Amino acid sequence: MRYSNRTASLLSDRILHVLLFLLFFVPPLVFVPGRFQGQWIFVNYREPKLVAVQVLAWLFLTAFWWIVWKDSMRLERLSAVIRDRWTWLLAGFIIYLCWTARQAMVIEASLYELAQYWTLLNLYIALVVLWQEGVYMRTALVAISASFVIVTAIGLYQLWQPISFLIPIPGPRNPSTMGYKNPAALAVLGQIFLLLSLVSYWGRERRWGLAMVGGLIALAEAAYLATLQSRTSYFAFVVTMAFVLGFTLYFLWRRRKIGALKIVGPVMLTGVLLFGWILVSYPPAQKRVQKTVEYFKEPAKFLTSDRGTYLRNSICMANKNPFGVGIGNWGIAYPVYRCFQPKVCFNVNVQARRAHGDYAQMLGETGWPGLLLWTALLGWALARGLRMARQTFGFESLLVVTQFLAFLLIMLFDYCIEMPYHKFAFFAVLTMIGALSAAPRHENN
Numbered sequence: 011m012r013y014s015n016r017t018a019s020l021l022s023d024r025i026l027h028v029l030l031f032l033l034f035f036v037p038p039l040v041f042v043p044g045r046f047q048g049q050w051i052f053v054n055y056r057e058p059k060l061v062a063v064q065v066l067a068w069l070f071l072t073a074f075w076w077i078v079w080k081d082s083m084r085l086e087r088l089s090a091v092i093r094d095r096w097t098w099l100l101a102g103f104i105i106y107l108c109w110t111a112r113q114a115m116v117i118e119a120s121l122y123e124l125a126q127y128w129t130l131l132n133l134y135i136a137l138v139v140l141w142q143e144g145v146y147m148r149t150a151l152v153a154i155s156a157s158f159v160i161v162t163a164i165g166l167y168q169l170w171q172p173i174s175f176l177i178p179i180p181g182p183r184n185p186s187t188m189g190y191k192n193p194a195a196l197a198v199l200g201q202i203f204l205l206l207s208l209v210s211y212w213g214r215e216r217r218w219g220l221a222m223v224g225g226l227i228a229l230a231e232a233a234y235l236a237t238l239q240s241r242t243s244y245f246a247f248v249v250t251m252a253f254v255l256g257f258t259l260y261f262l263w264r265r266r267k268i269g270a271l272k273i274v275g276p277v278m279l280t281g282v283l284l285f286g287w288i289l290v291s292y293p294p295a296q297k298r299v300q301k302t303v304e305y306f307k308e309p310a311k312f313l314t315s316d317r318g319t320y321l322r323n324s325i326c327m328a329n330k331n332p333f334g335v336g337i338g339n340w341g342i343a344y345p346v347y348r349c350f351q352p353k354v355c356f357n358v359n360v361q362a363r364r365a366h367g368d369y370a371q372m373l374g375e376t377g378w379p380g381l382l383l384w385t386a387l388l389g390w391a392l393a394r395g396l397r398m399a400r401q402t403f404g405f406e407s408l409l410v411v412t413q414f415l416a417f418l419l420i421m422l423f424d425y426c427i428e429m430p431y432h433k434f435a436f437f438a439v440l441t442m443i444g445a446l447s448a449a450p451r452h453e454n455n
Contacts, residue, residue: 022077026140027149029070034153034438037062037431038161038197041187043175050175055189060126060430067129067434074136087139090448096390097135103383104131107337110376114336115343123338126430130437134444141445148211150438155205158198159227161186162234165194169237182239182294195240196426199247200435202231203254203413204442207406210274214406225277232281236288239295241302246419250412251282257399257408274405314351317423320365322350324374334377340365343374364428368421371428388418395443407446414439 040058043050078084091097104127111120141147165186168176172183179190188194209224235243258275289295305312312318326349327335335343341363348356355362365371373381395411398404417436420426427433 022080025073026070026077026146029066029073030140030146030149031153033063033066033070034150035157036066037434038157039187041176041189043177050177053175053177053189055187055193056429056431063430063434064125064129067133071132071136074140078136078139084139087142087448088135091135091138091444094444094448096387096394096444099383099387099390100131100134103380103387104128106380106383107376110334110336110380111338112336113331113333114339116339117336119338119342120336121338126433130434134437134441137438137441138444138448141442142449147442147445148208151204151208154201154435154438155208155224155227158201158205158231161188161194162198162227162231165234165238166230182237184234184237191238192240192242192424193429193432195235195238195243196420196424196432197435198231198235198238199243199416199420200426200432200439201413202228202235203250203409203416204439205231206274206277207409207413209277210406210409213274225274228277229281229284232285233288236285236295237292239298240424241298242420242422242424244289244299244302245423246416247285249419250416251278253415254278254408254412257412258405260400274409316355316362317366317370319351319354320362321367321370323348324365324370326350327374328377328381332377332379334373334375334380337375340371340374347374364425366425367423368425368427371425391440391443392418394447398443398447410439410442410446414443 037059040062042054042058044052044054078088104124107120107127108124111117111124114120137150141150164173164176165184167173168178168184168186176187178185182191185191185194188197205224205228209221209228212218212221212224232247235247289299305315313322323344324340327340327343327347330347335347341361344362345356365374369381369385372384376384392411392414395407395414399408399411417426417439427436
């Protein structure tokens with residue numbers, strides 16, 4: 011009987027590992043090209059990723075809920091997650107999103123978003139339970155990192171040779187499986203610190219071969235990121251690197267040993283130097299940086315830029331609709347609420363579909379109460395992560411918090427959680443912080 015129970019347990023663990031790996035490995039790579047008369051005429055990048063996330067998420071959740079009821083330890087953790095006040099705040103926020111859908115111009119657009127948030131809430135609860143076992147979190151980290159090895163390789167190859175069935179949206183020709191420079195840059199930046207966390211773990215475990223390979227992959231991703239010409243990702247990358255440096259100096263000041271820094275430190279330093287060299291020597295990236303510098307010289311210019319215009323008109327939406335225009339309805343309602351510069355990025359040739367800033371879009375869609383709830387959720391999660399990193403001196407957990415900070419920064423000026431895959435990736439990092447905070451089993455590096 012004991013042998014039978016052990017075999018069933020091993021089989022259950024294997025099923026969870028496989029489904030977890032597929033959930034995080036497959037979606038970034040999914041796209042659907044179309045042909046007509048022997049020619050590739052379009053590529054659908056967005057919705058196939060959403061379908062992959064939804065199908066794989068519910069396959070994983072079905073297996074998880076089937077298995078967890080037979081495990082008393084996981085049931086205890088599940089009970090703790092459900093009782094957690096942050097979980098209640100997340101659930102309350104999603105209920106509020108449902109309420110905003112009552113005033114949506116197009117209810118289907120709201121249902122499109124709500125279906126994603128319902129899946130992500132279920133994933134959050136399940137993964138916080140499971141990821142308190144470090145081996146499962148590392149499975150997800152390996153899956154994400156392996157997927158972006160392929161994404162990065164395709165993107166770097168496109169610099170040399172276009173791929174006929176990966177037609178990019180006008181702009182840089184190397185957005186890989188993401189379709190456009192912004193989604194590609196945000197996706198790469200949205201996992202690079204998770205890769206470094208994995209490298210840190212391999213270094214701590216003295217698995218030098220894996221650590222070296224992971225370091226080289228991180229350098230390739232930094233180089234690829236620099237070629238994508240996304241100013242938001244440039245800004246967020248620089249700020250988060252400075253954040254890691256500051257926290258590392260704090261660790262050293264407290265006289266704690268940080269063994270993992272022997273591996274990750276040189277990788278990060280080399281990555282920053284490589285990133286900077288490409289920005290200086292690659293003309294398209296150089297032009298983007300110069301354009302960004304103009305905003306630092308004259309910050310008022312931002313308010314009349316496209317992003318500034320969308321922000322001001324989102325405030326107009328919220329002022330006229332205190333509870334927003336309905337989740338998922340920003341692009342639909344925007345023509346009605348163009349109070350400021352109504353013809354900027356909206357005319358017979360161009361129609362704005364998103365606010366180019368997730369906080370601005372959340373404000374327009376959910377109003378001031380929705381933005382307050384959203385920022386409270388994120389601020390609370392960041393505070394949890396920082397407290398955990400400070401108390402445990404765990405360099406790997408610090409890199410997960412840094413990854414979360416990178417998302418918070420790119421959401422200031424770009425459409426990150428407006429895209430289904432990126433929303434999923436963001437919630438994955440949010441869940442990692444929840445799991446690490448719930449089970450602080452961190453190494454004192």
